[in-house]
């Protein structure tokens with residue numbers, strides 16, 4: 038249930054970022070090749086946050102996907118492609134958590150999950166946005182900035198947000214919340 | 222789009238977009254977009270409605286093209302180079318194709334999907350697609366919260382003012398408020414889960430008050446969507462303009 | 473599992489039952505032994521925090537698992553543990569807002585039936601029947617977001633009635649309702665024949681409807697149990713001492729009488745003060761201008777007015793009550809008066825004395841911090857105004873902002889007076905309904921504002937807290953402050969209604985319906 042709420046809230050955040058972030062993305066992208074990836078991390082947040090808070094298999098994917106669906110239904114500029122991206126990005130984060138066997142939820146895992154989501158996003162966009170036709174330099178720069186952004190804006194931010202939320206007591210129903218508050 | 226099952230619309234959107242995604246060429250994309258504009262006019266969907274539902278897309282499409290124009294793998298005559306920017310025949314062709322492709326995929330799907338009734342979509346997802354009720358209804362109930370969030374935002378701002386904390390105009394105040402809103406949303410989620418349990422949610426088999434069914438009409442919509450995509454791609458193949466994504470440039 | 477028809481009334485057995493919330497050291501309920509026979513109607517009473525809501529949640533099977541708390545003893549419905557029988561009991565939660573689940577009215581009522589696998593045709597029959605029963609006559613596709621507080625309460629009850637549960641559990645179902653709304657809810661309940669457990673502090677109204685009264689003891693066990701007449705006759709004064717409301721007894725709160733005011737032609741002369749009452753130089757004199765004046769004020773939401781042409785003066789040393797049916801705009805008006813929202817038309821003006829040190833005579837233009845010592849607001853929904861993680865921090869917020877001296881002593885005193893000391897470290901959101909209400913009032917009193925605006929300060933309060941809260945407001949007013957209280961509570965009006973501002977449910981056209989009545 039929290040997963041669903043998280044998904045919807047993040048979907049709203051996406052919608053906001055679809056305008057604010059996209060402006061930055063495009064400004065960076067038009068001026069410099071590939072640096073637009075630097076702001077994209079926010080779109081990867083859903084998977085990280087979902088995974089860290091709920092700690093169950095599938096949570097990262099579900100949250101990111103639902104967020105994408107919500108943002109599409111509100112009229113995202115990428116239409117159905119939003120949903121494909123959501124699936125890929127969620128899977129990226131999910132995979133990292135799976136590798137940690139859903140037992141590690143520290144800052145390291147968070148950053149890796151952000152990077153995982155970034156890698157998957159990059160791969161999908163090769164086809165989805167036809168990025169595969171781009172020059173190699175562009176693709177490398179885009180990959181690096183996407184990974185950095187995923188690590189910081191999705192990974193670190195996601196981790197910090199989880200802790201901050203836990204401290205407010207809003208997550209007491211989850212292990213993630215009780216751990217931080219020293220209740221478990 | 223009333224009367225069409227929302228699930229059919231979603232399936233149609235997917236089936237329609239996949240073939241088009243295989244190619245970056247202006248013929249398939251242009252043809253598909255053209256067919257839709259004609260169809261929409263025939264269905265009485267006004268240009269105003271289309272613009273209202275798709276305006277972010279209309280802004281984004283040329284920008285995607287611009288990025289392609291400047292940084293795509295060079296091919297054919299090179300017109301301009303500056304640092305990493307290379308404008309070549311290939312990149313011009315790609316830029317046009319991508320711009321039109323973004324529109325061709327985005328416009329019809331947004332026109333069809335924006336404003337879908339989430340309740341009907343949930344009904345369809347659970348009854349026809351047989352997704353687990355827990356997920357579908359959880360998501361549906363959460364969507365209602367999105368509406369409540371606006372009211373929450375207002376009362377949180379008032380509460381913070383009453384408690385002397387912040388005048389929410391400042392950036393710091395704004396951030397604090399945004400975070401408070403997130404916390405409220407989480408709490409509401411927990412409360413909602415309790416309320417749903419209090420009405421026997423998750424106690425076993427359940428029925429659905431409203432039946433969701435697929436009709437012939439839905440089949441027509443799905444077939445039409447797939448048909449348009451295949452026709453467009455077919456046209457590109459026939460005219461030899463089809464260009465598989467990643468097949469490399471160099472005309 | 474549950475038959476789709478009407479289900480049999482359930483039998484409740486609690487043997488040595490108890491529950492401790494995971495984040496608490498002491499159990500909320502302990503050692504409870506209780507048998508309720510099928511079809512019995514029970515009024516469950518007990519002081520605030522005694523564990524009433526916890527018991528109802530236990531009966532509904534929604535307390536959760538071992539991660540959420542520790543269970544002792546056994547709590548069964550028809551011999552099967554309640555936790556395994558979700559749906560056998562239907563519960564209306566204490567927080568009225570928490571009960572709404574789906575976006576439109578009809579679906580929301582149908583939700584419970586669907587979960588019980590009731591066949592489709594039967595669902596819609598039940599939906600119409602239960603909406604009728606609670607007197608909610610909107611179209612089924614009406615968005616639930618557009619319902620007023622009272623309508624929402626009815627919707628919640630309809631949703632549970634439609635499940636036709638073997639056990640109906642109602643947690644303060646009428647606390648936020650006006651008189652008519654409450655009566656309608658009780659009528660709806662009276663038509664059912666299942667086992668019923670209802671928690672409600674308005675004892676008198678339920679007497680004709682229940683055949684048994686059970687009073688929970690905070691430490692565990694029962695203070696009293698039996699037919700209403702017998703219980704109140706035998707244990708009446710003991711119950712009163714324990715903080716439980718008893719039929720017919722009116723709480724008493726000492727007041728120094730309000731100051732005489734110059735009488736205006738359309739008002740009866742004010743009561744004359746009993747005895748001279750020493751007036752210190754700081755005390756307000758009747759000649760002082762009103763602290764707040766609302767003139768031609770219109771208030772509303774999103775630019776559309778709910779009320780127009782409201783005129784009101786708030787005077788030092790006077791306690792004013794605002795009354796009126798659900799949804800007439802009392803809260804909306806109170807917010808404008810308190811400087812939290814700008815009026816749509818007209819103006820709310822503070823006296824020069826109250827506005828001293830600020831940049832405007834209009835409270836909504838003041839800084840948040842300037843409001844603290846001038847106008848304090850208690851929200852209708854306590855949860856809305858909590859901003860920290862513990863009861864103690866919550867109380868410290870205001871004093872810290874206004875740089876009060878002796879902050880921790882002040883906080884300690886407030887904790888003590890409102891009996892929250894044992895909860896100082898608890899998270900505000902985990903408090904019981906009554907505890908939350910006390911905390912929200914205490915946070916506002918902590919900065920000693922000159923004007924208090926209180927939205928339903930006494931709803932859902934036990935007798936002890938009620939007296940305490942009313943006493944605090946009375947003391948504030950008698951010391952020269954002003955109070956404006958929105959309330960449905962006639963006892964409160966009797967004690968603190970120096971003047972009454974009544975909003976009549978009226979269409980916008982004939983807006984002269986707001987009238988002042990002297991009590």
Ligand SMILES: Nc1ncnc2c1ncn2[C@@H]1O[C@H](COP(=O)(O)OP(=O)(O)OP(=O)(O)O)[C@@H](O)[C@H]1O
Pocket residue numbers: 493494495496499500518519520521522523524525526527566902903904905906907932934
């Ligand atoms: N979710 C929770 N987590 C921790 N403690 C809780 C929780 N809910 C209730 N409590 C505590 O359990 C005790 C009993 O609370 P409960 O809500 O059952 O009281 P109540 O009798 O309904 O009181 P009121 O009349 O004020 O609503 C209180 O001390 C309360 O603070």
Ligand SMILES: Nc1ncnc2c1ncn2[C@@H]1O[C@H](COP(=O)(O)OP(=O)(O)OP(=O)(O)O)[C@@H](O)[C@H]1O
Pocket residue numbers: 372618619620621622648773774778796797798799800801802803804805852
């Ligand atoms: N956030 C909102 N947006 C739009 N309309 C609202 C909002 N809040 C309240 N209303 C409407 O404004 C009217 C007045 O609401 P208000 O909360 O002031 O009533 P009230 O007199 O305090 O009622 P109650 O006794 O139920 O608390 C109602 O019709 C209500 O439906």
Ligand SMILES: [Mg+2]
Pocket residue numbers: 524525526566643904905906
């Ligand atoms: Mg309670």
Ligand SMILES: [Mg+2]
Pocket residue numbers: 802803804852927
């Ligand atoms: Mg109100």
